[in-house]
Amino acid sequence: MGLSVKENNLEEIVQMEEKHVEALYDLEQRCFAIPWTKEALYMETRQNASCYAVALVEGQVVGYGGFRQVLDEGNINNIAVLPEFRERQIGKKIVSRLLEIGKQNGVKDFFLEVRVSNVAAQKLYCGAGFVEVGRRKGYYRDNGEDALLMKKSIE
Numbered sequence: 328m329g330l331s332v333k334e335n336n337l338e339e340i341v342q343m344e345e346k347h348v349e350a351l352y353d354l355e356q357r358c359f360a361i362p363w364t365k366e367a368l369y370m371e372t373r374q375n376a377s378c379y380a381v382a383l384v385e386g387q388v389v390g391y392g393g394f395r396q397v398l399d400e401g402n403i404n405n406i407a408v409l410p411e412f413r414e415r416q417i418g419k420k421i422v423s424r425l426l427e428i429g430k431q432n433g434v435k436d437f438f439l440e441v442r443v444s445n446v447a448a449q450k451l452y453c454g455a456g457f458v459e460v461g462r463r464k465g466y467y468r469d470n471g472e473d474a475l476l477m478k479k480s481i482e
Contacts, residue, residue, distance in 0.1 A: 338417070340424050343379035343391060345372050350388035351381070358407040360469040378432075380424050382408070382417045392421040394429060394437065401429045403439035406448070413447075422455045430481045437481070440466060440474035452477050 343351070348368045355362035371377050371393065379393030390408035394401040403425065408417045429437060440463060441448045457477040466474035 339383050340380050340420060341383060343372055343381045345369060347381050347388055351391055354388060354407055354409060357409060378425065378428050380421050382421055384412065390417045390421055392425055394425055396432060396434055399433055399435040401434040401437045403437060418451050422451065435481055437479045439477050441477060442467060443473045443475055455479065
C-alpha cells in the first residue's frame with residue numbers, strides 16, 4: 328500500500344520504511360506505557376496487510392500511525408505524535424491519510440482501541456468520525472485499564 332502526501336516544505340506524511348524504525352522506536356518509548364519493540368516495528372515494514380504512515384517535520388520523524396487490513400476491515404494499531412509536536416493537527420493528518428488509503432484498498436470498517444483515560448485521542452478519533460461501539464475490560468496489561476472499542480464505517 329503506497330502513500331505520500333506533502334503538506335508543505337516542513338511537514339509530509341510518507342510510507343513507513345526500515346530507515347524510520349530507530350526513530351519510531353524512540354517515539355514509542357516516549358509515547359506509550361507498553362512500547363513496541365524494534366523487531367515488531369521492523370516486522371510491520373514487511374507485512375503486506377499493514378499500512379503505516381510516518382509524519383516528518385523538516386525530515387525528523389515526529390509521529391506515525393498504522394493499520395492492518397483483513398479482508399474489508401482495518402484495525403488501527405497505533406497513532407503517536409511526539410509531545411512537543413502535538414496540537415499541530417499532525418495526528419489528524421495521519422488518521423485522515425490512513426482512512427484514505429484504507430478506502431482505496433477496500434476497507435469498509437475501521438476499528439481501534441483507546442484507553443478510557445486518553446481523552447485527547449478519543450477527541451481525535453471522534454473528530455475523524457469514529458464512534459464508541461464497546462468496551463474491552465482490563466485490555467491494557469500495564470495497569471489493567473479498560474479500552475474503548477471504536478468504529479468508523481467508510482462510505
